[in-house]
Amino acid sequence: MRLSNLFFTSLRDDPVEAEMASHRLLVRGGYVRQLGAGIYSLLPLGLRVHRRIEQVIREEIDAIGGQEMEMPVVHPAELWKESGRYAKIGPELVRFKDRGGRDMVLAMTHEEVVADLVRDLVSSYRQLPLIVYHFQTKFRDEPRARGGLIRVREFVMKDSYSIDADEAGLDRAYELHHAAYQRIFERLGLDTIAVGADVGIMGGSLAHEFMYLNPHGEDTLVLCDACGYAANQQIARVARPKPAAEEPLPVEEVETPGTDTIASLAAFLNIGTDRTAKAAFFVTGDGRLVTAIVRGDHEVNETKLVNAVKATGGLRPAQAEEIRAAGMEPGYGSPVGAHDTTVVVDELVMLSPNLVAGANRPGFHLRNVNAGRDFTPDLEVDITTAGAGDPCPQCGAAVRLANGIEVGNIFKLGTDFTVALDATYLDEGGARHHPIMGSYGIGLGRALACIVEAHHDDKGIAWPVSVAPYRAHLVSIGAHRDDAVRDAADGLHARLTDAGVDILYDDRDESPGVKLTDAELLGMPTIVTISPRSLAGGGAEVTDRASGERSVRPIADVEAELTGS
RNA sequence: CGGGGCGUAGCGCAGCCUGGUAGCGCACCUGCUUUGGGAGCAGGAGGUCGCCGGUUCGAAUCCGGCCGCCCCGACCA
Structure with a gap:
């Protein structure tokens, strides 16, 4: 394929909307063009x-x-x-x-x-x-x-x-x-x-x-x-360390003004977040209110929760009014005294005694709440999100x-x-x-x-041979003023094409800089350069795009190499 | 869907604040010169300034609405 005929234009400037290297290089190299949000044309390359x-x-x-x-x-x-x-x-x-x-x-x-x-x-x-x-x-x-x-x-x-x-x-x-x-x-x-x-x-x-x-x-x-x-x-899943057993203590209400987050609550009471129970409220696609309880030091994993309650149509965060309608108070909520809600309690909360949980009254929490005693879970499953450093469920080492x-x-x-x-x-x-x-x-x-993403450098793409659009990119330099160069390049292109080797031939009358820069941008595995200088040096210059290794070899050798003989 | 940003020539941008009828670089076309790392000179073509409405003698510029695109989040076989 002659580049002069290819439906293609390379761009010197990065398209401003392209953030990822793959996007940038594929657009600049004339591989794809955007038609609309998330809709692309594939150009010939x-x-x-x-x-x-x-x-x-x-x-x-x-x-x-x-x-x-x-x-x-x-x-x-x-x-x-x-x-x-x-x-x-x-x-x-x-x-x-x-x-x-x-x-x-x-x-x-x-x-x-x-x-x-x-x-x-x-x-x-x-x-x-x-x-x-x-x-x-x-x-x-x-x-x-x-x-x-x-x-x-x-x-x-x-x-x-x-x-x-x-x-x-x-x-x-x-x-x-x-x-x-x-x-x-x-x-x-x-x-x-x-x-x-x-x-x-x-x-x-x-x-x-x-x-x-x-x-x-x-x-x-x-x-x-x-x-x-x-x-x-x-x-x-991760392996959560089992909390130490404690004698369940009687529930007592405590005034905790302005503590509508776990962080502020733990700071106010001067306790660890692992001594608190966090409530998160969701509504299923079919309108059920779901109350999820995890320990304060963990996060609710919505995917696990969706699967646990078989939430058709997924979950959305509940509105304050929906939470109050079930007898709970946003920011100070817990299932204690709640009604008309599916209560899903994380496994670890079941094992954690005497937690601080919401009193369902603004500005108040309850000490010594014990799941099972003070409220009844509808489901007890793992609904927490695994974090960096948590113990691996298989071997216990820290995960990343x-x-x-x-x-x-x-x-x-x-x-x-x-x-x-x-x-x-x-x-x-x-x-x-x-x-x-x-x-x-x-x-x-x-x-x-x-x-x-995996195969590029600051100059462009470097395709693996297995997927490269062309096996090699032939660049002629000075062909328009030197018949020997033109004949050598035309001949190599014709013979390789006849031999079934996919070869992209840059026959344009462009400056060497433009052609070499495009060759690196487009990223064919092998770049073959024929110029007066290479001919004087014994043939064609061959550059491996990925490694940058370069040598001048007789054209017949290059041809044999590319045809795989 | 929420938050933010941007729409001016194929690409990248300036002009907008302070209204007076559009400009730069690259790319493109013609000619001459040049030729191993994005050439030079000369000439040329290309734009309903996203769309609709308003204000105004006059709108790329000010105001309102809409549309599109990008980023963050929500979402995601």
């Missing part, structure tokens, strides 16, 4: 990388028995009503009507369609197990797109789905995907770690996210360097926190979708069962951006 990534994924999913297919982007809403997600998912699911007035949605994922196809096509255990997949556009009307290609609203995902007759089959499919993902990300040049994750709106029983560690990552991970424990903070970008995930879905759509098969004995599903996603654009 960007599409080439996208396709290289797609091919790596295709090879690995094919290798575990995946069958590629393609499912639509526009779905009848009926399917989503059947699965229950039409009601369960908020405005990120785009809904519209077709000309006939029928409700339609834009696909944000494809479990429904897969379950529908299974219902249609699968009737016998002999047809299982199955892994099907496709590369298809998803649209998610995210409340806030950000970070260039990291968090977008429209993107292509590889999503595969396993359909199995039994749990053992699902375990196998899950492990196959786990291993395939490790090979995929390794081939893409991305260091990822698999962390335990929340199942979210997917339902199901087990999930892992493949995380690329990056300070701009939106997910917080809890990692143990000693034993390898790794989990998303949304679900991470890190940010990560989720580039892939794997979910054990179970039978939620096949039951909802009533997809069934007959086993050997003629008994009817619902197949068990798994779902497995990789966001291609996000992976692309992460690869740039």
Whole structure:
């Protein structure tokens, strides 16, 4: 490909809105262009990388028995009503009507369609197990797109789905995907770690996210360097030291003016925050008031709480009036004497005696509150957020926190979708069962951006060979006044192209500075320079983009090297 | 959805405070010169100043509303 023909312009200045290196370099290098918030066009160079990534994924999913297919982007809403997600998912699911007035949605994922196809096509255990997949556009009307290609609203995902007759089959499919993902990300040049994750709106029983560690990552991970424990903070457990046993003492009210935060309360009473109980109030999507109690030295983990109370439609912070309506006082609240609320108490609070808790009266608290004696929990579960330095749940060493970008995930879905759509098969004995599903996603654009995050320097991108849009970038210098240079460069370009080597040839009549700077910005693995100087030195100058290693070699040698002979 | 910021040529910006009909650098086009690290000279093209309304003799500039984009938070398979 001649650069003079490429639909491409490089930018000298950074686009002002681009914060992340990947965003900046992909825009400057003419790989992508933004159309709207979280909506991008892939220019020819960007599409080439996208396709290289797609091919790596295709090879690995094919290798575990995946069958590629393609499912639509526009779905009848009926399917989503059947699965229950039409009601369960908020405005990120785009809904519209077709000309006939029928409700339609834009696909944000494809479990429904897969379950529908299974219902249609699968009737016998002999047809299982199955892994099907496709590369298809998803649209998610995210409340806030950000970070260039990291968090977008429209993107292509590889999503595969396993359909199995039994749990053992699902375990196998899950492990196959786990291993395939490790090979995929390794081939893409991305260091990822698999962390335990929340199942979210997917339902199901087990999930892992493949995380690329990056300070701009939106997910917080809890990692143990000693034993390898790794989990998303949304679900991470830690080992809480057990408090010393104490004789429960009688409750007494104490006046605590102006102490509507745990910090001010602990300071006023001159006690540790671990001697207090903190109440947080939420309302579920269906209008239930939830009172969450954790010890004052911990934070409520909303994901754990959502899962604990099975909050359809999520949780929102409660209004003061809603809290008072249940007999509690914001800032001085506790479940003591409360009514009409679901009380969720953290495990550790159950073990912590004689805590200071709200008296449900402005300016007053209660000493020696003991959960179980002074109020009755509806649920006793872990609802705290793990923090840096907390003991690892597996080995007890101090965990650390890190940010990560989720580039892939794997979910054990179970039978939620096949039951909802009533997809069934007959086993050997003629008994009817619902197949068990798994779902497995990789966001291609996000992976692309992460690869740039991992492979760039201050001059530009340095693509791994596995995904580079072109294997080499040929730069001619002085070709417009030196026929020998032009002939040598034209010839090398023609021979490599004929040999099937993807080569980008900068034949523009630009100054050397412009051409070399662009070559470094664009980031092909090898930069080949042909100039009067290189010809005098014996051939072409070859620069390895990543390492910067440079040498002048005979053109025939360069050609042989690039053709892999 | 809450908080903050920004919308002036393809990109980066000035002009706005103090109203008088738009400018700079890069990129782009033509010509000549130049050619191993973002060249020089000369000429040229390109803008409903985000949109709507108001104030005014006159609005990029002042006022109101709306839209878009970015950042932080909430949210997030």
